[in-house]
Amino acid sequence: MAAAGIQPPEPSSLLVEMVKAAPKKKLVPRLAPDHSQKIRRGVQWAFVLLNVALGIQFYRFVRFYENGGIGSAPARPAGVEGFLPIAGLMSLKATLLTGTMPKIHPAGMFLIVAFLTISFIFRKTFCSWLCPVGTLSEYLWKLGRNVFPNVRVPRKLDVGLRGLKYLLLGFFLWAVYSVSPHDVSAFLESPYGLILDVKMLNFFRYLSETGLIVLGILVLLSVIIQNFWCRYLCPYGALMGLVSLFSPLKITRNVDTCIDCAKCAKACPSQLPVDQLVTIKSAECTGCLECVAVCPADKTLVLAALKKRAVPAWAVGAGIAAIFLGTVGYAKITGRWNSNIPAQVYRYLIPNADAAAHPVPGQVDEQPIDNSIR
Numbered sequence: 552m553a554a555a556g557i558q559p560p561e562p563s564s565l566l567v568e569m570v571k572a573a574p575k576k577k578l579v580p581r582l583a584p585d586h587s588q589k590i591r592r593g594v595q596w597a598f599v600l601l602n603v604a605l606g607i608q609f610y611r612f613v614r615f616y617e618n619g620g621i622g623s624a625p626a627r628p629a630g631v632e633g634f635l636p637i638a639g640l641m642s643l644k645a646t647l648l649t650g651t652m653p654k655i656h657p658a659g660m661f662l663i664v665a666f667l668t669i670s671f672i673f674r675k676t677f678c679s680w681l682c683p684v685g686t687l688s689e690y691l692w693k694l695g696r697n698v699f700p701n702v703r704v705p706r707k708l709d710v711g712l713r714g715l716k717y718l719l720l721g722f723f724l725w726a727v728y729s730v731s732p733h734d735v736s737a738f739l740e741s742p743y744g745l746i747l748d749v750k751m752l753n754f755f756r757y758l759s760e761t762g763l764i765v766l767g768i769l770v771l772l773s774v775i776i777q778n779f780w781c782r783y784l785c786p787y788g789a790l791m792g793l794v795s796l797f798s799p800l801k802i803t804r805n806v807d808t809c810i811d812c813a814k815c816a817k818a819c820p821s822q823l824p825v826d827q828l829v830t831i832k833s834a835e836c837t838g839c840l841e842c843v844a845v846c847p848a849d850k851t852l853v854l855a856a857l858k859k860r861a862v863p864a865w866a867v868g869a870g871i872a873a874i875f876l877g878t879v880g881y882a883k884i885t886g887r888w889n890s891n892i893p894a895q896v897y898r899y900l901i902p903n904a905d906a907a908a909h910p911v912p913g914q915v916d917e918q919p920i921d922n923s924i925r
Contacts, residue, residue, distance in 0.1 A: 576808070579848055588841065609631045620894065644732070653739050671797060673798065685837075712782070716782075720789040750907070753905075802852065804828065814826075815842035816842075
């Protein structure tokens with residue numbers, strides 16, 4: 552029986568005392584420095600430079616035909632079709648259902664296959680290792696962090712906003728699903744489909760006032776909120792994330808050697824509670840390895856495959872490069888990389904790109920199509 556006048560301690564006080572009394576785990580520091588971020592940045596910037604080179608070459612190609620197309624035309628870089636993901640998905644669907652690959656913009660389909668394969672094997676590393684938009688987004692929020700603290704979106708609101716990109720993805724997948732294989736080929740061989748890449752370029756070359764305002768808002772939000780576009784609005788990243796759920800690789804935490812410093816959770820750009828989980832299975836994990844890079848305990852936080860075998864960052868980078876270059880190389884060797892659209896078609900369509908209207912579903916066969924590309 553408690554002595555008179557003596558109050559029993561509050562449960563919360565007991566909990567605090569128990570936590571204080573609990574023995575702290577001894578830190579076993581890393582034996583070697585982590586180079587994962589140097590490797591990742593190397594892959595990022597190699598892909599950025601590749602995209603810049605493709606953009607410059609494609610701009611030269613378009614300007615050649617805008618200026619009359621007299622003389623030897625610059626080569627058209629088929630790699631720009633990587634920025635036509637919907638066309639790539641439609642071509643992939645048509646190929647799987649018919650066994651025949653559309654002849655127009657086939658590179659886009661091969662790039663989709665490469666990126667999906669990368670996401671299946673190495674998680675959503677396309678977003679944090681390859682995507683030039685993802686790279687720009689990352690450097691924007693890191694730039695903003697150097698000026699003022701990034702805004703941390705409350706968890707409930709953050710989870711709700713993440714659903715937006717899946718809604719957008721659902722809309723685009725429905726659009727792909729609703730188009731028959733015949734209509735895919737007819738659309739791609741219509742005047743609009745033939746210069747779909749040119750229309751994309753012109754959209755950004757002649758960005759409207761509304762477009763500039765929207766782009767400015769997205770840039771501003773990307774500066775103050777970590778990966779705003781990638782986390783909340785990018786349907787492409789949503790697709791890669793869903794595929795990554797089946798990846799054999801996952802970030803795993805050794806509970807026995809973890810010292811509960813929570814540095815991993817603070818470093819995670821996706822705001823995942825890495826310090827509270829044993830295995831990170833979320834579709835939001837981009838495999839950036841930033842959590843692994845900041846972990847001070849040896850062999851505590853790793854990207855692991857089956858049977859808990861750790862996969863080093865250099866192997867991730869090499870694997871990504873092998874899949875990407877192997878897919879592109881196969882398409883080129885087999886003669887399936889380029890569209891091979893005749894120069895006379897470009898000579899007519901590119902200067903008149905504004906007149907090429909999006910065909911109405913079911914009426915694409917009425918569009919004038921050059922028989923030489925069939």
